[in-house]
Amino acid sequence: MTVPADVLLEGPRGRRLCLELALLLAPDLRSPVMRLAGALDPASGTSRVTLVLAASDDDGPAMHPGRPDATTPAGVAARIASINPGDISDSRILDAFGQSVGAARGWQEPDGEDVLAALPVIRESLLPVAGRVLASTTGPWLASARRTVQWHLDWRVPEDPVHLPGSPREALAAWARGARDEEERARHDRPSDPRAPYSGTWWSLPEGLLQTVGNIPAALDLVEDAAGEECATAVPVRGGGRTFEVAVEEDWAALCREYPLDVTASRRHDWYRTTGRAGSWVIPDWERVAADWDAVHLSALGYLRCATRALRVEADTASVIAGWNPDTTVWLTDVARESVEPRQAWRRHQDTMAWAPARQTG
Structure with missing residues (x-):
């Protein structure tokens, strides 16, 4: 197409x-x-x-x-x-x-x-x-949609041991509790004026879960809010199950409508600065999403079309895709495993700032 x-x-x-x-x-x-x-x-x-x-x-x-x-x-x-x-x-x-x-x-x-x-x-x-x-x-x-072979990126030196994140159920439960607690505190502690100089959690993906990308080495440079990483280990991952694809604004809006989590108080100040919109904000309740979907993939084009702008969910609510890198899959259930392909070690050249293979790890 x-x-x-x-x-x-x-x-x-x-x-x-x-x-x-x-x-x-x-x-x-x-x-x-x-x-x-x-x-x-x-x-x-x-x-x-x-x-x-x-x-x-x-x-x-x-x-x-x-x-x-x-x-x-x-x-x-x-x-x-x-x-x-x-x-x-x-x-x-x-x-x-x-x-x-x-x-x-x-x-x-x-x-x-x-x-x-x-x-x-x-x-x-x-x-x-x-x-x-x-x-x-x-x-x-x-x-493109999620590829069969994905790569989990670990940003430590290749000599450090790399273990894939596990226990997604526990991680999602902890994330949900933390998100609701932060929202409740923000309702009491932060002003409703979106222009007030307050900040908090601004990203819209759940923490502590396995994340994978589909294109190496391109993905090494496609990282929001990067910390100047110089080393990376790419771990091959295969996973099955049901993947929800986010390719257009309506895909994300549908997730937010089906599994809404109100984050107005905790996001309003950051997302007003980012988008200029004042109003109610929601993100997907990832713990509930996991009951129906094993993974969610944001395509590279979906990122370019949708990230860091206000996405209409309902007449009075919107959402933002933030902190979610392009062509990244977040695994919500325990269906992904390290694959048989060799791991890849990468280092950034100080002169050119380009990534190059360092050596393969076991």
């Missing part, structure tokens, strides 16, 4: 991927985009300071006669429209994807680049880039 190009631009993460691709193809746009993003950034003048090198006399638009003036959003859009999408490679797509995931912030305002990419004139100019991404050899993986 052919996916329309505008689908990739529905969400902040998809738009940011396309903007980062445009910057890879047109490096002369980096400085003007940085200036415009700095002016649009909600944190401008507070926590964000933009440093720009002074331009020499032969720098800037005059250096490229006939090139659009990129000092305004319309100028940047015109410059993006002049890019040849045929120069987009799979490696560049994955680089830009990593930049987009790294910029995801489910606990505070989007940065200026995200705001810039959401402007209608910029979004329109990114359509050819989005179309090329979806038509590339990476495109089918973006939209």
Whole structure:
């Protein structure tokens, strides 16, 4: 099935991927985009300071006669429209994807680049880039369902022993108790004004469960709120059972409607900053989801379309996918096991920051 190009631009993460691709193809746009993003950034003048090198006399638009003036959003859009999408490679797509995931912030305002990419004139100019991404050899993986062989990522040095998380029933029960306790405390301790400077749990997936990804080594760079990990062990995992696929907004909304858990008090401040929406918030009650489903998989395209934006559940409720990495499966029941394929050890090169195999572990 052919996916329309505008689908990739529905969400902040998809738009940011396309903007980062445009910057890879047109490096002369980096400085003007940085200036415009700095002016649009909600944190401008507070926590964000933009440093720009002074331009020499032969720098800037005059250096490229006939090139659009990129000092305004319309100028940047015109410059993006002049890019040849045929120069987009799979490696560049994955680089830009990593930049987009790294910029995801489910606990505070989007940065200026995200705001810039959401402007209608910029979004329109990114359509050819989005179309090329979806038509590339990476495109089918973006939209693919859970793969048979998955990989659990452990971020310690390869010499450390790796054990897969177990006891999902106990982990889900502990998560449910903790989520309800936090919500009850937040109702009493935190103000109802979403603009108040409060923060708490902002992610929407359950903790303590087995998580797997389907694409190695790409997944090593597709991690929200990463801590600069330099080592990883990828453990092969196979699992059966019933997998709920999250590929579009309605998939997530259906989970929230069928198994709602009210998290308004504990999420309202973080998710108001992230989305600008004030109102009631829900997430799936994962303990109840586990009664019907063994796993939930968020496809890479589902992530790009849906993550870090308000997703309508009912007329008066919404939800956010936050802290859930692309192409990641969360296992809710004890149906997944380590597979016979060898484990893989990876290290990040300090010079290039690229991942490379270190050695295989037993």
